Amino acid sequence: MCWSSGLASKPIMGFFLRVGQLLSTCVSFSLGASLGIWEEGLGNWCVFVWCLCFAMSLIISIVELCGLQSRLPCSWDGFLHAYSSYFVIICIVTSFIFGTSYIQVFPPGPAQNRAIIATAFSCVAPLLYAIEVAWVCVRPGDMVCFVPTFPGVLRRLENYLACVIFAFISNTDLYQHKPALVWCVVVYSICFVLGAVNYFVNGCDCDNDKKLPLRIPLLLWLQTVLSVLLYITAVILWPLYQFHEKLGGQPQRSSDMSCSDQLTTIGCIWDQRLAVAILTAINLLVYVADMMYLILEAFVWTEAQPRDSLFFFSPAVSSPISDVP
Template identity: 50%
Template sequence: MPVSVTRTTITTTTTSSSTIVGSPRALTQPLGLLRLLQLISTCIAFSMVASVAAWTGPMGNWAMFTWCFCFAVTFIILIVELAGLQARFPLSWRNFPITYACYAALFCLSSSIIYPTTFVQFLSHGRTRDYAIVATTFSCVACLAYATEVAWTRARPGEITGYMATVPGLLKVFETFVACIIFAFISEPALYQNKPALEWCVAVYAICFILAAVTILLNLGDCTNMLPIPFPTFLSGLALLSVLLYATAIVLWPLYQFDQRYHGQPRRASDSSCGYSHPHAVCFWDRRLAVAILTGINLLAYVSDLVYSTRLVFVKV
């Protein structure tokens, strides 16, 4: 079974949750206590919001979904570990917990930013606003707890570990998450329709997202040996292709969205959709700017992915 490791010679195995689970004592271990904190904080967050119906629109729905989803999956992980069912779990337990923790940290981070800026600040003072503030606070606590788990269980020199615990594996999670945010901002087809260059950018976002998601799924399912080419070659080729594709998008998207020569809008004031204020809406010009920034962020992530992928050594255990 192929796994990724660092350049250092391997002599010991990674200390993971699977070595301390299978009994109630697992909850007294640092990682078990950390997951209890995640469970409690996400539970309080969605309970506070649900008790006063303090969510409206896509942004509020996203925050509510995030807290409920993270609570449910964390609960499942705790049950699996307490019962010692890692071997029966359908996904690779070397890769699944840290992959989920990374996604959960990003989800809670986004909710901790989006929910107060698009919803809480527009609430009048009272019980609903107070409950929403409490939910935001515990969302931040959950984010820190999940981020701590990622830092705790990530791969270190001299350890055998799953690919998703390495820097390139975690970058894959980040890349897919940023792509999902980009998809949310370009959900209005009017932003790119009838402009081949912008449609190409949308295709770039979709292609790179699919390739990164396939890599994650292959590792979660321990199916990397099913590829027709060696997994290291696949990773390096994927990272290089993604860098080249995003390099075109980082040029074309701002050029055709903000340059007047290509019928772009260089100033926010020129966008009529930004002339009115709505707490749960994002105008077209802001969407264009957000996508341009996120494209640059993801390009940097793919460049880092390429650098780290070429430095990894793959062995068979």
Template identity: 50%
Template sequence: MGVYRLLQLFSTCAAFSLVASLGIGMGAVSHWSMFIWCFCFVITLITFIVQLGEYQPSLPFSGKSFLFTYACLATVFCLSASIMYAITYIQFLPHGPFRDQATAATAFSSIACVLYALEAAFLWLLFLGETTFYFATIHGLFKLLETLVACIIFAFISNTYLHQHQPALVWCVAVYSICFTLGAVAMLLKLVKFENRLHTFFPRFLLGQTMLSVLLYASALVLWPLYQFNQEFGGQPQRSSDVSCSGELASTLCIWDQKLTVAILTAINLLIYVADMAYWIHFIFIRY
């Protein structure tokens, strides 16, 4: 695993370094991708040091569960970074050394994604039957999907031009942040096995958290398209009305397309939260 950790560290560091050294025309998606690679590098480095020093017994949670959970999250993060960076940046670069360098960064990000995915599969097979991994459950899968979609949304809304001009759009950004934070807290509580202390109350807590997320995302699904695409509220109903979409020398995905992407992702994540809520309703009120 030591050599495997070094490969993960090298891949994420290479992706980050290649993009950072470009230094030209980097948009919000590029910065978010760099944050993902840097985050994965730091957490992997900490994990490597903890395993190397054999500090696992002093941790307040199961090392196996943490490694599996982090491997799944890192897979999702690197996958989202690879896809977003490729479709929103590389395709707009002219052929030359800058495009080759950006393509190499995406390749290293994809390699890191494969390495983390293989680690997750290896841990699942190695400890199958010995322990129950959170992301191997239905609710864990829902949380993984919610996290993936939220990460992609954050990549686009990190461009403050999309939302800084309207309070309603700022509320939508707050919705995405609140729901992501609540999901992170739920995953952390599951990781430290906090539900064992709350017994039957914990599922109801997760149901309440999911219902709140559904209501918040529903408000964002209404407000985001209304203020982005309705002319009466200052939006742009037509793609042609956005000057960033008409330039032949565009270097990134135009603003209107980014707004539409966030609207679609909001609808997708709302559906995932609704399915998650239905699961907990069935688990609490029908199963018992």
């Protein structure tokens, strides 16, 4: 019943996109798992991302085939647009990390061939998600295509940088048994979750739901100010405990034995620590720019400033037959 009714109401393009997403992510995590890469932090991250993408695509396929999307309080097309945009970035990052980490590690043979095939299929996945982002906007319906405003670009960048940070801190050797560094991981997680919630609430048009206790502008203020304060602690504690010798850090790269092997995975432990420190500083600057924009918008600019500038997106182009007020 679900299959027949879903196919009757769902365009065939979306069906084939979903099948491609399922196939590409399934092949990637199956081949990756067969190589035993879950024993390392970066390998765990890659397998986790592929499994997450596969699971989400499968759930979405079931919802659409059963026609359940019409019962949801939020815009289904908005949700597809939001989640596909996210998965484009994390799949690109995962493909790069896996390809540069593991293809060179294995000698020529079956293991290396599996790593190459897994990387190839992992590269196909973000392409399919990107096609879905564009397809959601151009297909007939009520979905309005959006062009990110300047603060919208900043808020996307905040979460995209967090995704890259998560790829590195998936290696628990970077912060195990150090409460200050564990706090930094908590900071990254809290800020990412807050940003993701804001992104999806706005992208799915849930901010129009009167059942929500808070409105988007207030959520943006809370998220941005709290994230700036939290990231200030991380930008101080992470390099301090990673590179200060008296606090158990390693100030020099040569002192890290994992950096001596030429056939190591992407970046030795010391390189990963440095990468997280740099990304943390960059993300703090992005959050500060976001907060300054909100302050200017609230206290400096006139009330004539468009309301949409408070949000993640600014409407630019609608689908040919959509009815936009």
